[in-house]
Amino acid sequence: GENVEQHPSTLSVQEGDSAVIKCTYSDSASNYFPWYKQELGKGSQLIIDIRSNVGEKKDQRIAVTLNKTAKHFSLHITETQPEDSAVYFCAAGRTGGGNKLTFGTGTQLKVEL
Amino acid sequence: GAVVSQHPSRVICKSGTSVKIECRSLDFQATTMFWYRQFPKKSLMLMATSNEGSKATYEQGVEKDKFLINHASLTLSTLTVTSAHPEDSSFYICSASPLTSGTPDTQYFGPGTRLTVL
Numbered sequence: 001g002e003n004v005e006q007h008p009s010t011l012s013v014q015e016g017d018s019a020v021i022k023c024t025y026s027d028s029a030s031n032y033f034p035w036y037k038q039e040l041g042k043g044s045q046l047i048i049d050i051r052s053n054v055g056e057k058k059d060q061r062i063a064v065t066l067n068k069t070a071k072h073f074s075l076h077i078t079e080t081q082p083e084d085s086a087v088y089f090c091a092a093g094r095t096g097g098g099n100k101l102t103f104g105t106g107t108q109l110k111v112e113l
Numbered sequence: 114g115a116v117v118s119q120h121p122s123r124v125i126c127k128s129g130t131s132v133k134i135e136c137r138s139l140d141f142q143a144t145t146m147f148w149y150r151q152f153p154k155k156s157l158m159l160m161a162t163s164n165e166g167s168k169a170t171y172e173q174g175v176e177k178d179k180f181l182i183n184h185a186s187l188t189l190s191t192l193t194v195t196s197a198h199p200e201d202s203s204f205y206i207c208s209a210s211p212l213t214s215g216t217p218d219t220q221y222f223g224p225g226t227r228l229t230v231l
Contacts, residue, residue, distance in 0.1 A: 036222065043119070043206050043224040044157070089156060099145050099210050101220060103156045 006104025136207030
């Protein structure tokens with residue numbers, strides 16, 4: 001089955017700096033890669049996703065890059081703000097695979113003033 | 114759009130009792146709903162996948178008789194934890210995939226239910 005690894009487990013940045021979280025996956029058939037943000041005691045919110053037919057996707061301060069050959073994808077947050085502080089999860093899935101997603105272990109991002 | 118609600122948000126129950134958690138897609142119809150369990154500072158663990166009108170598919174190691182799932186309509190799925198024990202205490206999260214073409218893999222998550230079994 002799919003195995004997703006996520007690094008780092010914790011990340012602390014100064015407000016205004018950029019943050020990068022990286023994930024690798026094992027199943028070359030995976031073609032859908034969403035990123036979720038989870039605030040303390042809450043469910044996860046989809047913040048951005050990318051499919052394997054593109055290498056990069058951007059939405060305001062958030063971007064995701066995908067390297068299919070190397071089987072890794074990354075989340076980039078620019079101009080970080082305190083409200084970006086949360087746990088971020090990456091996930092991988094494949095179309096037609098029962099829509100199941102395999103999640104990474106999460107990254108605790110802390111944006112310090 | 115794409116809002117998923119869960120009820121209750123928190124529940125405390127005595128050991129041996131059953132607890133039902135509801136998951137609703139508020140502004141879309143969901144072909145599939147998923148139930149996850151999350152331990153503190155851990156990732157989401159998929160428990161089961163449910164499709165409206167059919168039996169749920171449980172992940173390996175998840176007891177189907179303990180965690181009963183009913184997907185009654187395209188907007189509602191319920192998870193019942195039967196004969197709950199303290200080790201069932203956890204954060205339970207549901208998600209739903211819209212009934213639309215083009216994005217069949219997108220999952221929208223509910224806010225979660227914190228279950229505490231005394």
